[in-house]
Amino acid sequence: MTSRPPSLLGPAEVRQLAAELDLRPTKQRGQNFVIDANTVRRIVRDAGLTADDVVVEVGPGLGSLTLALLEAAGRVVAVEVDPLLAGRLPRTVAERAPDQADRFEVVLADALRIAEVPGPAPTALVANLPYNVSVPVLLHLLALLPSLEKGLVMVQSEVADRLAAGPGSKVYGVPSVKAAWYADVRRAGAVGRNVFWPAPNVDSGLVAWTRREPPATSATREQVFAVVDAAFAQRRKTLRATLRPMAGSAEAAEAALVAAGVDPQARGERLGIEEFARIAEQLAARAEVAS
Incomplete structure (x- = not known):
């Protein structure tokens, strides 16, 4: 029926x-x-x-x-x-x-x-x-x-x-x-x-x-999302500036961005999730070495 x-x-x-x-x-x-x-x-x-x-x-x-x-x-x-x-x-x-x-x-x-x-x-x-x-x-x-x-x-x-x-x-x-x-x-x-x-x-x-599968990265979702939040907290500033507090200095932020293949003068609105994941991975790796 x-x-x-x-x-x-x-x-x-x-x-x-x-x-x-x-x-x-x-x-x-x-x-x-x-x-x-x-x-x-x-x-x-x-x-x-x-x-x-x-x-x-x-x-x-x-x-x-x-x-x-x-x-x-x-x-x-x-x-x-x-x-x-x-x-x-x-x-x-x-x-x-x-x-x-x-x-x-x-x-x-x-x-x-x-x-x-x-x-x-x-x-x-x-x-x-x-x-x-x-x-x-x-x-x-x-x-x-x-x-x-x-x-x-x-x-x-x-x-x-x-x-x-x-x-x-x-x-x-x-x-x-x-x-x-x-x-x-x-x-x-x-x-x-x-x-x-x-x-x-x-x-x-x-x-x-x-x-879909998230980007292949050793960074955790929390680490990636923290970078995303920081990048958009001040939209008009460059990533070198917005990520400075996370990296410890503007120079350290720039080094992490360059290693991730991202222009330090770029702004968050130009990046996709894969690029944010690479940045988070580099920041996490540098933090681990520093500790």
Whole structure:
């Protein structure tokens, strides 16, 4: 017997659920609920999910995207920080996706602090991320869950541009470089404000990514990321200047940069993740010799 597809939420159903819960969406938690079924179908389609995928969803809210994910994926684990929403979600799934309810689990937790995801190893991250913490959440989960192979997340449009930017772009920065450590990242389209309730004051964008191996280096991720943070702390300064505190002197910073094959007069915005890894490796090697 074939299973029935989930019944997706529309504007009336979202408002009805909110009224039932006496819910007043808070800006603090980035609560803007998707009310358009075509948008969640598009997100699921563009995420390239199959019945073999175990999906992590962050900030499921009232369940708009959750229901669409259950139609495509083998299992969905939703991480929700709001006890009210986390408590109602299993009932929404049972009511609107009864044939898929056994493949769903909700975890009451802050995605920024979660230490594990129950059940089989997740293979995909698909979410309408809370906009105020979207980058930290994405980077945390990429580090925490090496089993994640792919993902599609909705974030503020400017953040989407930054995450997908390459070296030399005006919006290239710390999020761009750190995301590139884990994955190949690309822009996957725009989302209008009218698909949300309440409508946000910002435009939204989709970011897709595919896991790849980090650069081959003896430096740790923490060492590489420390160099990235330092390089962008003062964007207008050269790497020779921004890395001076880490290296101990401008001369030592220059020597490490030259050994890494990087122009000491270059700025961080011109470098890719591989070059940052080489710099971190040289700085770590010099620090070890000095000690």
